[in-house]
Amino acid sequence: MGDWELRPASTADVEAVAELRAVVLRADLERLGRYDEQRVRQRLRDGFAPAYTWVVEVDGAFAGCVALRPDADAHWLEHFYLAPRLQGSGIGTAVLRELLDRCDRLGTPVRLNVLRGSPARRLYERHGFTVDTEDAVDVFMVRAPGTITAETRTASM
Numbered sequence: 001m002g003d004w005e006l007r008p009a010s011t012a013d014v015e016a017v018a019e020l021r022a023v024v025l026r027a028d029l030e031r032l033g034r035y036d037e038q039r040v041r042q043r044l045r046d047g048f049a050p051a052y053t054w055v056v057e058v059d060g061a062f063a064g065c066v067a068l069r070p071d072a073d074a075h076w077l078e079h080f081y082l083a084p085r086l087q088g089s090g091i092g093t094a095v096l097r098e099l100l101d102r103c104d105r106l107g108t109p110v111r112l113n114v115l116r117g118s119p120a121r122r123l124y125e126r127h128g129f130t131v132d133t134e135d136a137v138d139v140f141m142v143r144a145p146g147t148i149t150a151e152t153r154t155a156s157m
Helices: 011-031 037-047 091-106 120-126 150-156
Strands: 004-008 053-058 061-070 075-082 110-115 130-134 138-143
Touching (some): 004 091, 011 075, 011 110, 037 075, 061 091, 091 110, 120 138
Antiparallel strands (some): 053 061, 061 075
């Protein structure tokens, strides 16, 4: 795992994030019959909120992003994308753990949705997320604050 850090996103990051989203989601969206080259990028542009978004940098270069948007009863983990070459390196786990620790300190549940059949679901389940509801495309998951998982037990040893 390289040196990584989170920095606040700015409006200047939107195109890099939109492009990464298209690359990362392509296989899952194609499998679900939902891939549209323009729509996948435009949906990110339409919902991009720099105030709640961080850019993941690895060795000083753009490598991904993640958003943590406050809502009435929880924070929504959104737009969590990591460059394919870095997936499986432990960086995504470290980023997720940092954000969940922040929410745990606030006593705030975290919600997210993941595409049906996405391998990312296993990452979320390892961190204590459970299925809330699902539809034909998305699985909606929730994690209570302070959820103890095998992942968090291993990290604290």
